[in-house]
Amino acid sequence: MEIREISVIGGFGKTGEPEAVARLDMRMGDVVSIVGPTGSGKTMLINDIALFADANTPSRRRVLVNGEPAPTIFQEDPSRNPIALITQHTTFLSDLPVREFLRIHARIRRTERQESAVEETLAFANELTGEPIIEQAAMTELSGGQTRALLVADAVVIGNSPIILLDEIENAGIDRLRALKLLKRYRKIFIFVTHDLRITLLSDYRVALLRGAMRAIIPRVEEERRVASRIGRIDEIMVAMRDRLRAGEQLIERELLGDLRQVLDAPSAEVMR
Amino acid sequence: MRAVICAGPPTSGKTTVLRHAAHRLAERGRRIAYLKIDVQYCDEDETFARELGVPARKVYSGDLCPDHCSVLVLGDALAWAGRESAEFLIVETAGLCLRCAPYIEGALGLIVLEATSGMNLPRKIGAMLTLADLAVVTKIDLVSQAEKEVFRANLLDAADIPVIETDALHGINLEPVVRRMEATPELVQPSRLRGSPPMSVCTICAGKKEIGWEHHFGIVRTLDSDLFYRGQ
Structure with a gap:
């Protein structure tokens, strides 16, 4: 299924009032930031998106894909889910060597070009992180920055996920702006939950949250x-x-x-x- | 009466999954009874009674293998849940021995596994996984996209059963688990164990402490024999 657009139909904030933003449409290629004070519901919003909420989460939001409810297969099989969610807590637990681990993922994900996808993932991860990844190293031996870089590269290249949700990667030890620039080479929807000034200002638009509700969609103007x-x-x-x-x-x-x-x-x- | 028998290694999130599911069942007006089986300590029954106000009790297996204990007490437990006019009896097992499968015919056999336990876990456990009806994977928020997918592929390779990935702590994606519970048919009695797990039958369980195969009888093996257990 080719994804052109995902939409969030507004629900209700923590105090029960309807969200000011009734509909948020994100089109392929958009870079979006989700901003707001701690506790304003940023993580809840991306969880709603990652779950393809259908008025069945506390916010009562609905998430549409190309204007329609999402097919259930998205939720039933992680390899068919078009969304990759990478949080501050996401990590690798496998102690397999890096290349072998990526090969296993490529094998269950792809029927063709497995080896070149592994190469591209490694090359992309190395661009994201300042410290080159040693291919023979165990996944668990990677530094925080290398881990984050490989998580992103794996989701983008081998996973080929059209929608990538990144929850506060600025705290993760990779060059966030370089990452943003490199990510823009791939045509996807990137959604950043961020407190970072520059990631926010380099996004196409930002969604401001307050007390669990989407308050406004703010386009980035030229002056910014x-x-x-x-x-x-x-x-x-x-x-x-x-x-x-x-x-x-x-x-x-x-x-x-x-x-x-x-x-x-x-x-x-x-x-x- | 419908029965749900839940197994899974310690700390995999059995209680968390069952609590969320029980809340949702209760919200729909379903009457539940809960039984926890453990070796020497547990307080999940008190949590269920306090949070949900449902009939809840526990049984300690003590010296007995907890899955053996489960087989012995299940008959009484079904009768108890019936007297409490419960529509669902939810049994949470101790989850200690991976080779054991406490599931019974006609009940929903639920295994809870944590995604953080390593991609090869599904290959390491036998009947507890292969005789289940449904696998619930917890803690998926903590692992990479790649490991999520490899974990599932390994699970499906080991057992051809539906798999549901959840973040049970935050109550995420538990709805399909509840739907599956509701779709479980009425239990037809007498019900029997699905498999014959090797429960409490060995000489060590019976109290022999000597090391070395010469001191034991029944199923024995030497270092060089290639006896290999595969599960059912």
Whole structure:
């Protein structure tokens, strides 16, 4: 089944009031952020999506695929489910070597191109993480960042899931912005639950939640791309300073002010280069 | 009366699955009785009685193999549940021996396995899995997409039964389990065990402590013999 669009039909918030957003349509290729304070129901929303809720969860939301209720097979067999959910708690438990593990997954998932899917998964995971993955290493020996990178790469390439839900991957030790850029090469619906400023600003639109209800769908406007870009430069300054601390150096206030001034003085047109 | 016999290794989430299912059955006005069988300690019966207000009791097997104990007390338990005018008797077994299958004919045999127990678990257990009607996999939120799929493939390879993946702690995807319970036919008595599990018949269960096959009788094996147990 080719998925073109998934929709969330609004239900009710924690206090019982109907959601302000009556319908959320996410089209193939969309990058969406789900934002809101802790306890506002972000995880509940992605759980509703992952479950293809049909007015049978506490929110009473309904999730439609191409405008229709989802086929039951999506829920009955994980390999037929078009949604891959990766949370902060998701991990690998197998102590098989990386390549062998991926081969097993490729074998049950695909009839053809198994070996090249394994290669592509490894290559993609290595792009996502700064520390190259040793193929002979056991899955359980991977670092936090390598694990997260491989979880994402496996879901995207071998799993070939058209819809990927990522719950707070910014805490997971991979370069989140690089990941976002790389993920955009694949045409999928990416849904990020995030507190991260830049992931939010680089999404096509964001869904704001409050007290368990979808409050608004906010499109990302052009000006926010520049805001994201400037924040990115400030981020780079902070990363560079942290690297110097790690290298045992001392920091100089004058240099920090100089770097910040460059960010402030850059004209809008140049910020986006 | 319909009976549900639930088995599965310790900590796999049997109680959590059954509690969520019982809540949903109760919401639909179904009358339930609950029996927990364990070796020397459990308090799940109190939880069921407190949370759901249903007739609930427990039995300790003590020195006896808990699945053997289950076979012995099930007749009385069905009569008890009948007196309580329950429509469902839910029996949660101790879940200690993977080779044993406490399921009876005409009841829903439910095995609960945790996705976190390793992809090869389905290959390691015998009759407890192969004689069940339905496998419920718990803790799927904790494992990768790949392991979810491999776990299921290994399960289906070991036993050709329906599999339902759940996050039981958060009550996610338990509805199909409840539907299956409701679709269970009335139990026709007398009911019999589905298989003959090797329960409490060995010399060690009977109290012999010596090591070495020379000291035992019945089923014995040496290090070099290739006796291999496959389950039913």
